[in-house]
Amino acid sequence: MTSKLKQALMSYMAGNMTCKAVTNVITDYLEGALPFWDWVRFHMHLGMCFGCRNYLRQMKQTIKTLEKLPSEPMPPAIRDELLKRFKDWKR
Amino acid sequence: MSAPVPSPQEAETLKALLQGDEAAFSALVETYYSPLLRLAMAHVPSQAVAEEVVQETWLGVLEGLPKFEGRSSLKTWIFRILINRAKTRGIRERRYEPLSHGFLDDEGNEQPEQEYFLASGPMSDHWAVLPQSWDAATPERLLLSKESRTQIDAAIASLPPTQRHVITLRDVEGFTSLEVCNILDLTETNQRVLLHRARSRSERYWSPMCKDLT
Numbered sequence: 060m061t062s063k064l065k066q067a068l069m070s071y072m073a074g075n076m077t078c079k080a081v082t083n084v085i086t087d088y089l090e091g092a093l094p095f096w097d098w099v100r101f102h103m104h105l106g107m108c109f110g111c112r113n114y115l116r117q118m119k120q121t122i123k124t125l126e127k128l129p130s131e132p133m134p135p136a137i138r139d140e141l142l143k144r145f146k147d148w149k150r
Numbered sequence: 151m152s153a154p155v156p157s158p159q160e161a162e163t164l165k166a167l168l169q170g171d172e173a174a175f176s177a178l179v180e181t182y183y184s185p186l187l188r189l190a191m192a193h194v195p196s197q198a199v200a201e202e203v204v205q206e207t208w209l210g211v212l213e214g215l216p217k218f219e220g221r222s223s224l225k226t227w228i229f230r231i232l233i234n235r236a237k238t239r240g241i242r243e244r245r246y247e248p249l250s251h252g253f254l255d256d257e258g259n260e261q262p263e264q265e266y267f268l269a270s271g272p273m274s275d276h277w278a279v280l281p282q283s284w285d286a287a288t289p290e291r292l293l294l295s296k297e298s299r300t301q302i303d304a305a306i307a308s309l310p311p312t313q314r315h316v317i318t319l320r321d322v323e324g325f326t327s328l329e330v331c332n333i334l335d336l337t338e339t340n341q342r343v344l345l346h347r348a349r350s351r352s353e354r355y356w357s358p359m360c361k362d363l364t
Contacts (some may be wrong), residue, residue: 063272063273077274078272078277080306082350086342086349086350087342087346092342096312097198110280110281113281113284116283116284117191117283118349120360121352121353124288124292124293124302125287126321126322127293129293130184131183131187133179133330137201138180139180141205141208142172142175144208144212145170145172145175
């Protein structure tokens with residue numbers, strides 16, 4: 060089977076969800092907001108598409124990177140100033 | 151969607167604050183410092199100004215606290231004060247020209263570009279060039295290098311303000327989608343669209359760096 064034919068066949072079996080469509084709904088998928096049949100087609104496509112599997116993994120790694128960004132530490136001077144204001148406010 | 155009222159835990163905090171409990175105030179200020187600062191950064195030109203906005207916000211909180219009626223959660227209320235003040239301050243800062251977002255605005259489309267996909271034929275809208283896999287240790291390695299840290303910050307800084315708020319609160323600071331919807335007054339769907347654009351842009355922005363890692 061020629062690779063073009065094989066690809067076309069795979070595309071058909073994936074319920075015609077294109078790679079572009081996968082990238083469009085990827086956040087809906089990750090947020091658990093994909094309607095059931097779209098979810099099925101998403102998975103069918105992913106099962107057959109190396110590129111989209113990589114793209115999904117990249118997205119997850121992107122999110123994980125953001126999650127791991129360290130918090131901004133509060134400068135002690137700001138904490139002291141705010142506590143002073145709070146004490147004044149109390150009175 | 152109605153904003154949730156203060157949780158029982160928040161009601162406790164509120165009571166403690168009104169009684170002048172310094173430890174409760176200190177803990178609250180500490181907990182919200184990082185997300186408040188990051189949100190302020192989306193509107194003002196420098197970290198120093200953002201720090202001022204955070205301080206002003208807390209003074210505003212203290213001022214409004216006796217009148218706080220609990221029609222939203224305490225968290226939502228505090229973050230809304232911050233955003234209002236940051237916006238006002240951003241406009242007032244004469245020197246500050248809003249960052250150029252190129253072709254982007256909050257309506258801007260942030261999928262991978264059309265040229266990433268085949269334009270015609272039986273495989274149209276499928277990848278023209280398959281995305282490569284990134285190194286499994288990508289997040290750690292990105293964060294370790296000073297150069298790539300700069301790139302990550304630059305990617306976030308280049309986003310339009312609302313997208314930047316959504317990705318900061320959801321992904322960086324770990325807020326729930328409901329909290330983000332309430333703070334930014336967005337519908338669930340709208341929030342998801344903004345999150346999608348922000349994540350897609352970030353992915354695209356630092357993708358070349360990640361390929362170099364492998």
